[in-house]
Amino acid sequence: MRSVLVTGGTGTFGRPIAEKLRGDWEVYTLQRHPHEVDDLSHWLDVDLMEPQQTVTGVHQLWNDINEGKTCKLSAIVHAAGASGYDDWHTLTTFDLQAAVRLHVLEPLLLTKYLLDYEAMEWDATAVWLEDSRIPDMNTVIPRTAKAGMRPMVEAFSCGLPDTFRNVFVECADALRIGVTANVATKISEILA
Numbered sequence: 001m002r003s004v005l006v007t008g009g010t011g012t013f014g015r016p017i018a019e020k021l022r023g024d025w026e027v028y029t030l031q032r033h034p035h036e037v038d039d040l041s042h043w044l045d046v047d048l049m050e051p052q053q054t055v056t057g058v059h060q061l062w063n064d065i066n067e068g069k070t071c072k073l074s075a076i077v078h079a080a081g082a083s084g085y086d087d088w089h090t091l092t093t094f095d096l097q098a099a100v101r102l103h104v105l106e107p108l109l110l111t112k113y114l115l116d117y118e119a120m121e122w123d124a125t126a127v128w129l130e131d132s133r134i135p136d137m138n139t140v141i142p143r144t145a146k147a148g149m150r151p152m153v154e155a156f157s158c159g160l161p162d163t164f165r166n167v168f169v170e171c172a173d174a175l176r177i178g179v180t181a182n183v184a185t186k187i188s189e190i191l192a
Helices: 014-021 051-066 093-116 149-159 172-177 180-191
Strands: 002-007 025-031 042-045 073-078 120-130 165-170
Touching (some): 002 014, 002 093, 014 025, 014 073, 014 180, 042 051, 051 093, 073 093, 093 120, 149 165
Parallel strands (some): 002 025, 002 073, 025 042, 073 120
């Protein structure tokens, strides 16, 4: 059975995605709140904004792989995020920096750690919940070359293997109308 890591495993998108993938995938969830969900088979208590927790969580997964409890990850779904951002354009520069760190930089570092620890296949797929509400960086932070989430992910992905695949799934509309199950179904189809 293939294995997948879903960040934000107890969140608005992460939980339905993890539930949808269970059965076809061995699902690991990364969650900020310790053992908040008992019905998912594997969870790692990690706050992505705390680098030491991220390294500890990756090491825990690596131990499971070495002990034969699971196989290397074939995919990762980046569903972690702060749901409190209703209007990205109203964020202060400091808040925007934290949001970009949570939605782009820390997930990329997690992915890099997983590859470095050999806990993820080199040809794995990373699914990103792309939020079109993230504004053009040039309008918020002058002289920034990249605009929006996808270009930032692509720019910072330069250190990942050529075989690695980034896939983007727009989620802002689903969040606005409350249809997170549609996003989970789409991700399940992408990873099939």
